[in-house]
Amino acid sequence: MRKKAVGIIYLVIISVFISCGAYFNQPFTQKKARIGENTSPEFLAKKFLPAEKIIVGVYKFRDQTGQYKPVLNGSTFSTAVTQGGTTILLKSLEESGWFRPVERENIGNLLNERQIIRNTRQEYANGKKITMPPLLFAGTIIEGGVVSYDSNIITGGSGLRYFGAGVSNQYREDRITVYLRVVSTSTGEILKNVYVSKTILSQGISANLFRYVSLRRLLEVETGVTKNEPAQLAVKEAIDKAVDVLIVEGIVDGIWEPKGGDTAKYYVKKAYYKEQLESSKIKLYNRKQEERRGKFGVGTSMGMSKIVGDYINPTFQFGYDFKFKYRLDDPKFNFWVTLGKYELDNKSTFHESFITSAINFEYTFLPYEKLTPYMYAGIGSISRKNLEDSFFKFQGGLGLEYLLSNKIGLFVNGEYNMPITDNLDRQIVGNKNDLVWRFGAGINVYF
Structure with a gap:
């Protein structure tokens, strides 16, 4: 009876302090479709709109890592990074409020459809001249890609086991790096080149009980939860930040003109230099290198x-x-x-x-x-x-x-x-x- 009581006590402790988090995170019901998450609410560039929106084209923004998704016993044929980088970048450009993106990734489909429209109108025009509005041409194009996906840059965990009852937690951090550049279509000059990195966190906690409560009576309980940050959202957040940095550095260097003139430029420069100073203190693994103690x-x-x-x-x-x-x-x-x-x-x-x-x-x-x-x-x-x-x-x-x-x-x-x-x-x-x-x-x- 004493062993049985001890086992029940262990079970209660584990259930109350550990497994409740796992149960609250279990998906008990199906979820309806929802609007996508807002990954970058702090766009510095959004504080000031452009004097005139910039027409921009994106031909491709691809995964350049060539890396497959890591698993415990090797890898799979599923890629570690989404292959829809161009679509994500176009969305970020639109959300920034600074650009008018034009279709270039599937330009062949657009040209074919315009030709169908032209032929159909000519067939029923009864000799009238058929005209179509011209396509917008982009003064700049944006290129780049996801250049690295580093797995397991930090791994670790902790655990405790006593008389058949145990708890443990594990974590893993990956990292992606995005490069973005803007090119002038008139001269071919690369006007600005930026890069941004983003970590991807995976965490897991578990608790278990393995104990004989009486003769030939074995009590075994296990519960846990694992959370993985979606790689697609990490890519979206990194691209959002890269677009923001691209705009801000363009304002600082005089490439773009914001509404508000010199007042807006001064505010953007001050905020960006402050962010640069903070970023320069943060080294790999998000360790902040700051001289904290005075002379x-x-x-x-x-x-x-x-x-x-x-x-x-x-x-x-x-x-x-x-x-x-x-x-x-x-x-x-x-x-x-x-x-x-x-x-x-x-x-x-x-x-x-x-x-x-x-x-x-x-x-x-x-x-x-x-x-x-x-x-x-x-x-x-x-x-x-x-x-x-x-x-x-x-x-x-x-x-x-x-x-x-x-x-x-x-x-x-x-x-x-x-x-x-x-x-x-x-x-x-x-x-x-x-x-x-x-x-x-x-x-x-x-x-």
Whole structure:
């Protein structure tokens, strides 16, 4: 009975905390057709319409990757990227509000139909002259394609299993890259060339229970859900963004003229340069490379200190210090100086206050991240409160800092001090020097 109760408890926990998400995402009923998703609501170019819409032709915009859809045990003959890139691009050009697309992908069909119309009208014209309106010609054509589809640029997951009950999650990220260029039909000059990348995320969570609840009674439960970002929507979003960037860069370079004149140009330039600056900080895997910590900084910390000396029963005692920090040209390396005070104590034997100073060289492992570990080492001195004795020391430590903002950071650290003396506790026994452990937490302010 006890095993059965445990199994039921596991089942309830899994059902409540894990599988409810899976059940809520199950398609229980058929869905009616709907209007397509709006993939790019933040068109910068849409804020200002053109002085005159641009007639543009698109002959082809194809998948140039030649890659097939990846599966667990190889690949299939289904392509990884949609083959309807031209259709998607024409839709994006229309939605931008800047272009008048003309039919060029199937120009043969259009010409055949115009010929049928002309022949039919001539047959029933009774000798009258038949004319048809001329076709629009494009002053520019847009070309390009999906040039890469990178599978599994990031994969990972986590899981936990205990006594036959387990949960796990997995994720995978792919990436597509789109190039787009606009060409003048008068001169053949490539007026502008841009590229945009977009990641495609796939996630899966699962939970299962496998347990004997009684003799010859096996309980097995499994549930889960997987979500895959549609590749077609990713391609549409990437093309939308490429069209937007094409228009904006054309405004910045004077290729296109927006309504609103210089005021509109100034707004677009300011917004685009801001976006460029943010984009330049983001490297592969969407890691934002930003110099978060200023050139100079000040900080303070409080903590506990403990002596390892010649007496027994050392205790932790309160201490504090202040520091001034200077960052070198490489943001991974810093110098800082400290001045502080702490007490050392052996129960019922020794208790005294000390003033300490130090110069440290610090290495920051992840200088562009909000949360980073760091290590440091340096030299300094430790003196009794009345400055009657001063001792040279080496110190080193490890720490962890988290930035609340680019100016304020919280940190914790542990430090190992090695004074060049065995007289720190006023007792010289043996040939080993006294040591001091310090642990603290504090705040840094950068400017």
